[in-house]
Amino acid sequence: QVQLVESGGGLVQAGGSLRLSCAASGIIFSIRPMGWYRQAPGKQRELVARITSGGSTNYADSVKGRFTISRDNAKNTVYLQMNSLKPEDTAVYYCNTISGYGRDYWGQGTQVTVSS
Numbered sequence: 001q002v003q004l005v006e007s008g009g010g011l012v013q014a015g016g017s018l019r020l021s022c023a024a025s026g027i028i029f030s031i032r033p034m035g036w037y038r039q040a041p042g043k044q045r046e047l048v049a050r051i052t053s054g055g056s057t058n059y060a061d062s063v064k065g066r067f068t069i070s071r072d073n074a075k076n077t078v079y080l081q082m083n084s085l086k087p088e089d090t091a092v093y094y095c096n097t098i099s100g101y102g103r104d105y106w107g108q109g110t111q112v113t114v115s116s
Contacts, residue, residue: 002026002105004095009110012085016114020080022095022107029076033098036069036080038091038112045094049080063089085114 008020020036035050049059049069057069068081078095095107 004107006095006107006110009112011113014116017083022078024076030073034078035096037094040091087114087116090114
């Protein structure tokens, strides 16, 4: 079955950096689009960044220039490098992929807390 396992979250001061990782199994990773979403308390889950199988990326306006999504197909892993973190980046971050049948798969989430 499909499994997405996130890691790398934690507590960081404003202006700091974190790198999230998502290890995927049960899919042909190299051909699947991958994404990072986040959900803050009381808010809807929102897209942070996506990367296609070909490496094209897109980002939410709020993170452009600060976050970078990348993938390592040899390791079946997608990363989210987060720099210049702000308190408003505090959220649970989720890894996502979509199967060839259009089904969404999600990881369990990793907490990112940015203190001011």
